[in-house]
Amino acid sequence: MVRPPLISLRGVTKTFGEGPAAFQALKGVDLDVEQGDFVAVMGPSGSGKSTTMNILGCLDVPTSGAFTFHGVHVEQLDRDQRALLRRKYLGFVFQGFNLLARTTALENVELPLLYRGESKSARHEAALEALDQVGLKDWWDHTPAELSGGQQQRVAIARAIVTRPDVLLADEPTGNLDTERSIEIMQLLTDLNRKSGITILMVTHEQEMAAFARTVIHFRDGLVEQHIRNGLPHGSEPAPC
Amino acid sequence: MLGTTIVLAIREIRRHILRSFLTILGIVIGVSAVVTMVTLGNGATAAVQEQISSLGANILQIRPGQGFGRGGGGPRPPDFKMADVNAIAQQIAGVKAVAPQVQSSTIAVRNAANWSTTVNGTTSAYFAAQQWELTAGRIFNAAEEQAGKSVCIIGNTVRTNLFSRDDPVGERFRINDFSCEVIGVLSARGQGGFGNDQDDVVIAPIKLAQRRLEGNQDVESITVAVDDHFETSAVQSSIEKLLRERRHISGGKQDDFNIFDTKQISDTLQGTTQILTALLGAVAAVSLLVGGIGIMNIMLVSVTERTREIGIRLAIGAVAREVLLQFLVEAVVLACLGGLLGILIALVASIVVAPIIQVPFAFDWQINLLAFVFSAAIGVIFGFFPAQRAASLNPIDALRHE
Numbered sequence: 001m002v003r004p005p006l007i008s009l010r011g012v013t014k015t016f017g018e019g020p021a022a023f024q025a026l027k028g029v030d031l032d033v034e035q036g037d038f039v040a041v042m043g044p045s046g047s048g049k050s051t052t053m054n055i056l057g058c059l060d061v062p063t064s065g066a067f068t069f070h071g072v073h074v075e076q077l078d079r080d081q082r083a084l085l086r087r088k089y090l091g092f093v094f095q096g097f098n099l100l101a102r103t104t105a106l107e108n109v110e111l112p113l114l115y116r117g118e119s120k121s122a123r124h125e126a127a128l129e130a131l132d133q134v135g136l137k138d139w140w141d142h143t144p145a146e147l148s149g150g151q152q153q154r155v156a157i158a159r160a161i162v163t164r165p166d167v168l169l170a171d172e173p174t175g176n177l178d179t180e181r182s183i184e185i186m187q188l189l190t191d192l193n194r195k196s197g198i199t200i201l202m203v204t205h206e207q208e209m210a211a212f213a214r215t216v217i218h219f220r221d222g223l224v225e226q227h228i229r230n231g232l233p234h235g236s237e238p239a240p241c
Numbered sequence: 242m243l244g245t246t247i248v249l250a251i252r253e254i255r256r257h258i259l260r261s262f263l264t265i266l267g268i269v270i271g272v273s274a275v276v277t278m279v280t281l282g283n284g285a286t287a288a289v290q291e292q293i294s295s296l297g298a299n300i301l302q303i304r305p306g307q308g309f310g311r312g313g314g315g316p317r318p319p320d321f322k323m324a325d326v327n328a329i330a331q332q333i334a335g336v337k338a339v340a341p342q343v344q345s346s347t348i349a350v351r352n353a354a355n356w357s358t359t360v361n362g363t364t365s366a367y368f369a370a371q372q373w374e375l376t377a378g379r380i381f382n383a384a385e386e387q388a389g390k391s392v393c394i395i396g397n398t399v400r401t402n403l404f405s406r407d408d409p410v411g412e413r414f415r416i417n418d419f420s421c422e423v424i425g426v427l428s429a430r431g432q433g434g435f436g437n438d439q440d441d442v443v444i445a446p447i448k449l450a451q452r453r454l455e456g457n458q459d460v461e462s463i464t465v466a467v468d469d470h471f472e473t474s475a476v477q478s479s480i481e482k483l484l485r486e487r488r489h490i491s492g493g494k495q496d497d498f499n500i501f502d503t504k505q506i507s508d509t510l511q512g513t514t515q516i517l518t519a520l521l522g523a524v525a526a527v528s529l530l531v532g533g534i535g536i537m538n539i540m541l542v543s544v545t546e547r548t549r550e551i552g553i554r555l556a557i558g559a560v561a562r563e564v565l566l567q568f569l570v571e572a573v574v575l576a577c578l579g580g581l582l583g584i585l586i587a588l589v590a591s592i593v594v595a596p597i598i599q600v601p602f603a604f605d606w607q608i609n610l611l612a613f614v615f616s617a618a619i620g621v622i623f624g625f626f627p628a629q630r631a632a633s634l635n636p637i638d639a640l641r642h643e
Contacts, residue, residue: 054637057556059555059556059636059637060637079560079561080560080561080562083555083558083559083560083561084558084560085558086556086557086558087557087558087559088558090558091557092556092557094640098549098552098553098640100550100553102256111553111554111557112557112558114245114249115554115557115558115559115563117245159557
């Protein structure tokens with residue numbers, strides 16, 4: 001039995017603005033992501049990769065076309081329904097870490113659980129476990145200002161995985177880090193992908209980081225230009241239906 | 242969820258402790274000012290009401306002239322005569338007791354002690370009208386009253402000053418150039434409605450006072466006690482009619498006497514209190530409005546400042562309602578803290594100030610509760626707009642916000 005893809009985009013377009021000032025960021029993107037995949041999204045700025053990530057992260061909706069996630073047509077959901085979808089299935093890691101300032105690592109990691117209405121002890125336990133997974137259990141009571149960039153990003157990853165999401169969306173997670181820290185973060189993400197089976201979608205500029213991924217997608221001018229799987233161009237192996 | 246939100250709000254307020262304090266300062270000042278004023282005002286009103294009720298209920302005071310004084314300019318209106326007093330007693334329905342009065346300031350002397358006091362010449366009806374009891378001795382009888390005998394009843398203050406601890410009944414003392422026998426002592430009444438000492442008085446038969454002190458047959462004022470079953474105002478107007486007739490005041494002319502109802506003082510006072518309360522309410526409304534605007538201001542700044550945080554919260558799955566609630570709860574918690582602090586300050590201020598301005602401290606839980614509820618309401622009203630703004634942010638833009 002062939003499973004349908006976890007994520008599927010069909011003919012997705014996105015237009016910003018109206019009239020003569022309108023700008024079409026996506027011009028009909030078709031894309032499938034299998035459960036458990038590790039996808040690197042590449043492309044020059046303005047190629048539509050960020051817009052695609054926003055749509056995949058259920059933060060934005062396509063102007064036209066279909067986006068199904070777990071078989072649900074996300075383009076038909078309203079704002080709050082998409083928020084609930086994010087709460088349940090998605091985790092986010094940003095380039096700028098985006099931790100709450102003057103808030104301990106533990107409280108930062110607990111944040112998503114707060115919106116799930118979990119008890120204090122359950123939150124505590126799950127957050128400590130997530131911090132342990134990223135190797136920062138002993139740093140739980142440090143605020144972002146007291147952590148290095150690499151550590152902050154690991155706290156952010158702990159926050160993203162504390163709810164055990166299906167998909168982790170990472171927007172240039174190594175963009176603000178030196179090479180050594182970047183490789184540590186990539187190894188952590190690879191580990192999470194392999195051991196916990198989390199599907200990872202990652203935007204990156206660096207070929208070196210993209211090399212960690214199983215699938216690499218290149219965007220250009222609002223379209224998917226290249227879809228490479230395991231080092232092979234997409235389509236040179238039997239396409240999953 | 243609400244519990245968690247409140248915890249988060251308190252955490253956020255603690256994070257900006259100075260700013261939070263300055264934010265709520267408007268509400269603190271408004272609430273503390275209003276609660277203090279109302280608390281002290283209530284104490285003062287209670288004290289004055291008590292003094293007024295000590296004047297006696299259902300009592301009419303009749304004096305020549307208009308208003309309190311005998312009026313400036315023009316000829317002085319004539320005093321009353323005993324015939325007027327008898328006419329009121331006989332012709333007006335609903336009159337329980339009618340007491341004529343003449344008053345003069347004198348010096349009372351006994352041995353080495355002398356005391357400057359007021360002699361109040363009246364009849365035995367005065368004690369009934371004022372419902373004034375004696376602690377010792379008796380009031381004068383009809384014969385003494387008719388003859389104007391040298392007997393008197395002294396107030397408590399006079400007793401202490403002239404007789405200290407001696408039993409004064411049966412003793413004599415001098416008033417001006419005549420000697421007078423004490424036949425009774427009045428019970429202590431304390432301070433009167435105008436801050437005067439009601440116990441600093443010597444009551445003597447009116448004939449005695451007229452003959453020895455006044456040198457005429459006039460009656461300076463008349464105290465009328467109205468029967469409880471009659472309307473004071475009705476009795477007042479019939480007395481007015483009678484006196485106009487007796488004093489030959491024709492149609493269009495003004496009365497040359499006034500009838501003063503003790504109830505009028507308390508009515509006037511109540512009116513004043515109501516105006517004061519309304520003014521206080523207006524001050525409270527303005528200060529709380531200003532306080533509310535302060536909260537709205539800071540909450541808007543806070544929303545802008547925390548745009549990224551809002552973006553993060555939205556990204557990890559907070560629905561608009563939860564973000565709205567978070568900011569609303571923060572505003573309400575701030576406002577409630579302001580209210581509580583204001584109430585606390587008011588409590589301390591009232592306790593400290595009350596004895597200084599000689600007003601009893603009366604804790605009024607109603608005004609405290611009202612002030613608190615009002616503060617919370619201010620938080621809801623002025624917190625809603627910023628919260629609404631936070632909740633309507635687009636997560637993508639919010640995350641990109643620098």
